[in-house]
Amino acid sequence: xxxxxxxxxxxxxxxxxxxxxxxxxxxxxxxxxxxxxxxxxxxxxxxxxxxxxxxxxxxxxxxxxxxxxxxxxxxxxxxxxxxxxxxxxxxxxxxxxxxxxxxxxxxxxxxxxxxxxxxxxxxxxxxxxxxxxxxxxxxxxxxxxxxxxxxxxxxxxxxxxxxxxxxxxxxxxxxxxxxxxxxxxxxxxxxxxxxxxxxxxxxxxxxxxxxxxxxxxxxxxxxxxxxxxxxxxxxxxxxxxxxxxxxxxxxxxxxxxxxxxxxxxxxxxxxxxxxxxxxxxxxxxxxxxxxxxxxxxxxxxxxxxxxxxxxxxxxxxxxxxxxxxxxxxxxxxxxxxxxxxxxxxxxxxxxxxxxxxxxxxxxxxxxxxxxxxxxxxxxxxxxxxxxxxxxx
Numbered sequence: 001x002x003x004x005x006x007x008x009x010x011x012x013x014x015x016x017x018x019x020x021x022x023x024x025x026x027x028x029x030x031x032x033x034x035x036x037x038x039x040x041x042x043x044x045x046x047x048x049x050x051x052x053x054x055x056x057x058x059x060x061x062x063x064x065x066x067x068x069x070x071x072x073x074x075x076x077x078x079x080x081x082x083x084x085x086x087x088x089x090x091x092x093x094x095x096x097x098x099x100x101x102x103x104x105x106x107x108x109x110x111x112x113x114x115x116x117x118x119x120x121x122x123x124x125x126x127x128x129x130x131x132x133x134x135x136x137x138x139x140x141x142x143x144x145x146x147x148x149x150x151x152x153x154x155x156x157x158x159x160x161x162x163x164x165x166x167x168x169x170x171x172x173x174x175x176x177x178x179x180x181x182x183x184x185x186x187x188x189x190x191x192x193x194x195x196x197x198x199x200x201x202x203x204x205x206x207x208x209x210x211x212x213x214x215x216x217x218x219x220x221x222x223x224x225x226x227x228x229x230x231x232x233x234x235x236x237x238x239x240x241x242x243x244x245x246x247x248x249x250x251x252x253x254x255x256x257x258x259x260x261x262x263x264x265x266x267x268x269x270x271x272x273x274x275x276x277x278x279x280x281x282x283x284x285x286x287x288x289x290x291x292x293x294x295x296x297x298x299x300x301x302x303x304x305x306x307x308x309x310x311x312x313x314x315x316x317x318x319x320x321x322x323x324x325x326x327x328x329x330x331x332x333x334x335x336x337x338x339x340x341x342x343x344x345x346x347x348x349x350x351x352x353x354x355x356x357x358x359x360x361x362x363x364x365x366x367x368x369x370x371x372x373x374x375x376x377x378x379x380x381x382x383x384x385x386x387x388x389x390x391x392x
Contacts, residue, residue: 050208052196060087062215069196070174096191098169100218106170110356115213118226127151127165135347135356163188171195201269201289203362233363241278248280249373252303253311261294277369309333314343318389344387354385
């Protein structure tokens with residue numbers, strides 16, 4: 001949900017969906033980063049689930065360390081947030097510095113966009129690569145007013161534009177060209193902050209990265225409040241399942257792409273959500289946080305009798321699915337019309353909302369999954385992301 005994450009696709013591009021939100025590949029980068037630093041003189045601010053960053057509070061400043069920016073071991077990336085003008089700050093090396101207040105920011109992933117909406121900071125956005133991928137109505141209004149520059153297909157192709165916009169900071173991910181430009185941005189005086197949210201496998205861990213953005217915007221308290229509400233909603237839904245005693249329905253996932261069936265690994269974010277929703281994920285023996293590549297024959301043998309098929313890419317209906325590959329009809333879930341997709345809720349310019357809001361609102365995804373498998377537990381709840389495929 002890659003973090004240039006949104007694409008609108010037909011079945012031929014199904015693989016991209018899973019790479020974006022379930023099956024992140026392990027990318028290898030070599031980056032310069034500072035040595036690990038402890039701050040015994042600062043207050044370490046509490047984080048409940050996120051493991052990829054830490055925040056320390058000083059007198060008039062914060063220090064943020066991103067400890068898990070991408071797969072593999074690396075020294076932490078260290079950032080300074082100046083909360084007062086001309087305040088005293090530590091005399092150590094930082095990979096990025098920002099002075100509060102902030103009024104001009106660039107983001108490069110749709111998963112970052114809900115942060116500024118929920119923190120009432122939409123007006124700070126001045127640039128984004130391919131803004132058609134954004135679904136948020138407040139941000140779309142800003143785009144229609146010409147206040148957000150289109151950076152094109154990616155930050156690398158528009159490096160000069162980023163410099164000319166003179167942002168207070170740019171938030172980048174580590175799944176695209178952004179990271180390769182990190183040194184260039186720093187040399188040009190643009191503070192670039194790495195958001196490693198996709199490294200978190202607990203759904204609330206990814207949601208808690210709103211505190212990372214909150215710190216950079218000078219809205220830490222607001223971000224804490226937003227996350228607390230999301231956490232409460234998620235845990236209430238999860239507790240609803242834990243309090244029940246019933247046989248778990250079996251769940252299959254994924255689709256074919258060039259004769260390979262891609263499914264979320266058992267330790268992945270998607271599998272975690274299915275488990276929390278009370279589903280028996282068929283592929284729990286396929287360990288890993290990324291993608292697992294399986295043959296059609298293996299999937300058929302293990303999933304033919306699955307009760308639900310959740311995550312069937314961008315098909316609009318079962319007929320379209322059958323036309324794409326008639327072998328899909330051999331599964332009980334298809335035959336009983338228990339096939340669900342998360343890609344049909346789109347913004348006015350085609351951006352898939354699941355890929356934008358899903359990281360921040362796992363509580364909505366969890367409730368959707370519960371509604372699918374145990375509708376009697378949420379009788380008044382209307383699914384937000386997921387849609388059941390009908391024949392028409």
